[in-house]
Amino acid sequence: NAGVTQTPKFRVLKTGQSMTLLCAQDMNHEYMYWYRQDPGMGLRLIHYSVGEGTTAKGEVPDGYNVSRLKKQNFLLGLESAAPSQTSVYFCASSYPRGRLNEQFFGPGTRLTVL
């Protein structure tokens, strides 16, 4: 099993450009998440999904959109990138077992917006 994979690994954008980050998991997990991690800020939840066709906002959703058309994929879109969106983006997935919701992370995408 590959676990959670993310593409691309690195990307540089100019302000105003758009892009889509792809997350894929092969563990048949129901839940998927997008986080951003910035120095001194820790991991912050952007959007999440509790199943195919569903999405919900997290702590910092502004400037991002997501889609979960297939159970194994979760896409994060930036419609008009801003320098404040320079960050490391992590995708995670989980299969909640009762109250235990252990999340497994992908390797991350390092995004720089100039």
Next chain:
Amino acid sequence: RKEVEQDPGPFNVPEGATVAFNCTYSNSASQSFFWYRQDCRKEPKLLMSVYSSGNEDGRFTAQLNRASQYISLLIRDSKLSDSATYLCAVANYGGSQGNLIFGKGTKLSVKP
């Protein structure tokens, strides 16, 4: 008060030392607790789930103190390879689907 707080460190310890990290949480309704390890420029990896009775995995022991609202991670006989940032995570239920709230991490550096 922030929801999940950790001492950022760094904790600089010699090989073989015992080191302990604490993580405090503000929501008394929190129900699930985890420790993750994150190496430099890598993704967080689940180290341990924390159970009410406490749990041990080799050199690592995790404990939960609900009365004082903190979880702890004890590392015995530290190895150079234990050098990393340790993140605690807390899940609250109700309307949040059990989403995890992460602390900012505690950096550990084990020296020869």
